Amino acid sequence: GLIGLAQTVQMWHPLENDLDLDFCGTWRHGRVSLRLAVDISTGCNGISISANRSTLSINGQMSAQCRWSDVIHLTDQFGFDSAEESNFCLHWEPLLDQLKLQLRGKNFTLCWPVSLQGSCCTDLSFGPNTPEAPYGITKGMVKNDVITDKILTAYNFNGTSINCSKGEWMLSVIVMGPQAVGLVEHPCARSTEVEMMDDFRGYNVTWPRTQGVSAESTVTVRIPTALKQAAKLTNKVVCTFFKNNSFFQESVKNVRILNDVVGITVENEIIINLPEPVRVDFYHDKTHSRTCVSWDTRKDPLQVNWLTEGCETRQYGPNHTECLCNHLTYFSVLVTLEPRPVCHLLALSVITSVGCAVSLISCVALIIYLCRKSKRSKEQRSIPIHFGLTVSLALLNLLFFFTGVLANVGGESVCAWVAAGLHYSLLASLTWMGIEVVHTFWLVYWVFCPTPKACVWNLVGFGESLPAVPVLILVAVGDIYGMRKVQQCHDRSDPYLMCWMKDSNKAWLAHYFINMTVLVIVVLSGLVMLFLVYRQIRTRDEWRQKRVAFLSIWGLSCLFGTTWGLTFLSSGPLSVFFIFLFCILNSFQGFFLMLRFCIVDWMQRHTSVSAPGSSSTGSTRQHMLQPQETS
Template sequence: MYVKVPRLTAGLIVFLLIIVLSTGSSENDWDLNFCGTWRHAKGNLNLIVSLSTGCERISISAGKNTLSIKGKITAHCKRSDLIPLDSFGLSLEEESKFCLYWEPLLDQLKLQVGEKNLTLCWPSSLHGSCCTDLSYGANEPEATYGITNGTIKTDVITGKTYTGYNFSGQSIECKTLCDQASNFNGNMNIQYPCARSTEVEMKADFRGYNIKSPVTKGVSAEPTAIVHLPRALKQAAKNTSKVVVTFFTNNVLFQEGHKEVRILNNVVGITIENEIIAGLSEQIKIDFHHDAISKMHSRKCVSWDTRKDPLSVTWTVDGCETKQRGSEHTECSCNHLTYFAVLVQLQPKPVRHLLALSVITSLGCAVSVISCVALIVFLCRKSRRSKEHSIPIHLGLALSLVFLNLLFFFTGVLANVGGHSVCTWVGAALHYSLLSSFTWMGIQVFHTFWLVYIVFRPSPKPYVWNLVGFVLPAVPVIILAGVGGIYGVREVVQSTNDSSPYLMCWMEKTDTALLAHYFTNIMILIVLVFSGIVMLFLVYREIRTRDEWRNNRVAFLSIWGLSCLFGTTWSLTFLDFGPLSDFVLFLSCILNSFQGFLLMLRYCMLDWMRKQAGGSALGSSSTGSTRQQMLQTHEKS
C-alpha cells in the first residue's frame, strides 16, 4: 500500500536520520584519539604497558603513581613493560596531560605524556585484520587520583575524575577498511594512509632486486621511491631468506614536532624478521622522488635509530650517504636495515661558500696567533722602559685573542677526533675566550673614555682589569656548563653538499643553547658595538682639529686601529642579510679572523712613526690641551 508522506514530514525524517548517523559516528571511531589529564602524586611515576594481539578492548587507567594501558587491540604488536617516567619531569607536578593515538591501518599505538612522545607499537604494513570501530564503554569508579577532562578527539566526555576509561573494538579486513577510508576522504594520501608492503624471497641465485613504491591513482603516475636490495643482503641474512619492504605515505606518523626539520613524502621500512642487519658490504640504495626543495634548505638521508631509545622516533645520519640528484630527487645509500627517509633542515639555512670561508678563517686565525704572540713580546719589552697604564690592557686583549684564534683554528679537528665528550670542554673554552675578548675590547672603550674625559684621577690598577677581563667571563660559562646540554658538536651545513657538514665544537642546536647564545654573546656584542661606535665618534671629534689629522696615514691607522680595539668590526655580524649577504659574510670573516694581525700592524706602524716624529705617536701637539695630551698618551700605547 502506498502512503503519501507530506514534504515537511519527509524533510524532518531526513534531518533526524542525519542526527542519528552523526551521533553514531561520534561514538564509534575507526581510530582512537583519546586525551586527558592525569592527576597523580608527586614522586616516582611509572607507565605500565600490557598489549596483546586480538580485537577485544583497550583500557586507559591511572592512579596515584601509575598510568596503565592494557588490552587486546593490535594485529602483531605484543608488549609488556614497566617504563619509569621520572626523566619526563612529571614528578614535579600534580597533573600531567597525555594523549593516546591508535592507528588500526598501521597497527601503531603512540602515547604523548607531557612533551614526550612514546611509540608503543611501531607502524607496520597492511595486515589481514584490523581492530577498528572503537566504541566508548563504561567508566571506572570516581577517585581523587585518576583521569579528568577525558576527550575523544575534540568531544569532551566528562570533567569528572575517573580511574579509567574503556574502549571496545570490532575486527574488519584491513583492505576493506583501507578502501573505505580512501573512498571517504577522496584521496588516500591526505589523511588515511595504507602502508603497502612487498615481500621478496632471496633465493640461492639472488643477485639483487629493485622494488618500486605503489602508484596512487589520481596522485602521481611515477613511483615516489625505488629500493635496490643488494646481493650482500642475502649473505647477511642468517635465519631467513625473506625481506619485507614497506612504503609509508603518511610521514606525519614519523614526525616528532620539531619545527626546524620535517620528513619528506615517503618513509621506507626494510626489515628481516627477528634479525638485525648492519654493516653491509654493499649498500642498499633508495631513490626518493619528492617535492622540489630549495637550495636554501639542506636535506639528508636519515634512518630511524632504535638503539638509542626504542620508544622514540630518533633520526640519525649514521650509516647513510646522501646524493642530491636535482631539487626533486635524492639518492640514499645505507648499510643497515630500519626505516629510511629524507630529512629537510628548515633552519638555519645552509652556508654558501663554506670551503672558502673555512680556508680564510683558518689562515686568518693562524696569522692572528703569530701576530698576537709577536705583539705580546713587543708590549712586554716596552713595559720594561715605560709605565703607561694602557700596556696591561693591550696585553690582556692580545692574550685573549691568542686563546680565541688558537681554539677556533683546531675546533674542526677536535670535533671530528674527540666527538661530543671533547667538544663539551672545547666548546666551553671557546665560549669563554670569545667572551673574554669582548670584555677586553669593552675595557679598551672604557679606558679610552677615562683617558680623554677623566683627567684628574688615575686609572684603575692592572689587577682590576685582569679580574674583569679574565675572571668575569668565566662566570656565565661555568653556570652554563653546570646546567648541561649547552656545549657539544655543532654541524655547519654547506649548501652544495649537506651530506658532509662541517663539524666544530660550540653550542648545540637546542632551545636552551640558543637562549644562552642570545643572552651572552649577542647581548654583550650589541653593547660592545654600540659603545665602540660612540667612542669612535668622540675620539674623532677630539682629534679632527689637530694638525696631525692632516697626515692621512696616521688618521687612518688611528681610527682603523681603534675600531678593531673597540670591536666595531663585529657589527658586520648583524648585516648578514639581503643581496649583499655573501659580501658582508666574507668581509666579516676577513676582518675578524685577521684582527690580531691588524692590531699588531697598527702598533708597529704607530711605534715606527713615533720614532720618526721624535717621540710622539701623532707628532707634536699644536693645541697643548690636557684632553689632547691624554689622547696622545693613549695613542702612544
C-alpha cells in the same frame, strides 16, 4: 554517584566508532614517585588506560605484532617532579601497529610502527564505566570530544578486528611483470612487495603518482642486488610509502620531516651493512638544509631517534635529495630549523679547546708584557686599551674552555651564572675591539686632539654602558641564561651541553638584538678602519714590501675583530670551510694578538739598533703595524 556518572558519560556518543584512537586526559596523582606500567600483547580485546596515586597503566590486547610488558620509573629515569597532575595523550594507529604516549611533553613509543597489517584491531568504542576516585584520570577526551570532567580510575575502549585487505583500506592489487610486484593502496600509505628471484639484478620502485599529485612530489627506491644475498629467510622485500608522516613526526625540537617517509623491510630479519646501498630519491619542494636519516630505536627503547648513521646525503639542486643507506628501516629527509645541527662537532670542539687554551696562556703573557711596558712608557695611552682587550679575551677563553665541563658537572643553576659571565666577556671583547677602532681613527685623523683618558675607556669597555647593562637586564628578565644543547648532525640523541643562552624565543630575541647588532657594528667599523688606514699608508715606500703590507693588515685585523665577520658566511656551499676558518681564527685570537705585539716589539728593537738613516723606515713600519703609538 554511579548513576549520575553513567548519565554524564552517555552524553558523549560519537556518530561512528573511530578507526584509530586519540585519547588525552589529566592524570591526577600524589606527590610521590611516579611510574608508567605498560602491558601490551597481541589480539583484539581493546585497550584500558587506568591511573592511581602513583601509577599510570596502559594495558591492552590490540596489536598485531607488538608484545611488551614493563614498568618505567618516571621520577628516577626522567626526572619527573612531584606535581599533583600530569597531562598526557595516547595515540593508537592500528594500520601501522603503532602506540605512542606523550606525557608531560616527553614522547614514549610503546609499539614501533611496522609494515601494513593484514588484519587490524580498530573500530574502537567506549567501554564500560569505571568508578570515581580522588586519584585517577580527569578531563578525558577522544579527538577533542570531552567524555567527562570527573576523576575516573580507568577508561576502557573495546576493539574490533577487521581485514585490512577488504573494503576501503585496500583499493587495488596489481601484478607488475615477472617479479610479481604487488601494490596495496590505502588512505595513509602504499605498500609494494618485490619478490627477489634467483636472477634478481636490482629493482626500482616508484611511488605511483595519482591525480592531483605533482611530478616533483615522488619517491623512487632502488633495491640493490646485494639485498638478495643479505636476506636469509625470505626472498620478499616490502617498500611502504607513507603519505601522512604524522606517525613519524616525533616532537624533536628544531627538526621536522620534509616530505615523505619510506619503509623498506624484510620480514623477521635485520638487514645492516649492505655492501651496495639502498638508494632512495626524494623529489620535493625547494629547500636548502636537508639531511637523510633513518629511524632507530637502539639507544633508547622508549624513544625513536632520527639518525644519520649509515646514510649518505646527496643534494641535486633544491628539489632533489638522494639518500644512500646501508641498512633497512624507515627513511626520510629532515629539514633543520634554528638552530642548525653542527656537523664535525668533535673536530670543532678539539680545535676550540686547543685554541682557547693557547689563547689564554698567550693573553696572560701579553698582560705581563703590557704591564712592564706601561712602566717604561707611561706616555702611551694606547696601552690601557690593549690591556682591556687582552683581559676580556682572557676571560672569554677561560669561560669557553670550561663551559662544557661546567654544564655537565654544575647543572642548570651553575650554568646560568657561567652563561651570564660568558656573555659578558664576549660583549666586553667586542666592545674593546670597537674601542681599538675608535682610538685608531682618533689618532690617524684627529692627530692634534688629545685622546680620552684610560678611565673613560675602562668605563665603556668594562662598566656601565657596554657590556654590563645588557647582561644585567637579561639576568633581571630571567630564563635567558642556562644550559644549551648543541645538536650533532650524526646523532641527535646525544647533544653537546654548554652554558650559554637557552634555546627559547626570549633568548633568540636577545641574541639577535644584542649580540648580532654589536657584532655587525664592530665588524663593519673594523673593515672601514682597515680601508682608511690603507689609504693613509699605501703611498709609503715600505708598503711596497709585501711582507710588511701583509703584517700590517693582519695585525690590525687582530685588533679590529674583523675575523668575527666570518659568522655571516657560515651558510651556503662553503659553509663548512668558513665554520672551520671562523673556529680557528677566533679561538686562537689571543695567540695572534700576542704574536702581533711580539713582531711589533721586535721591529721596534730592530729599528733602534739600525743606522740613523733608517729610523724613518722603522717609524713608518711601526705606524702600519701599531698606528696607536704614532701620536
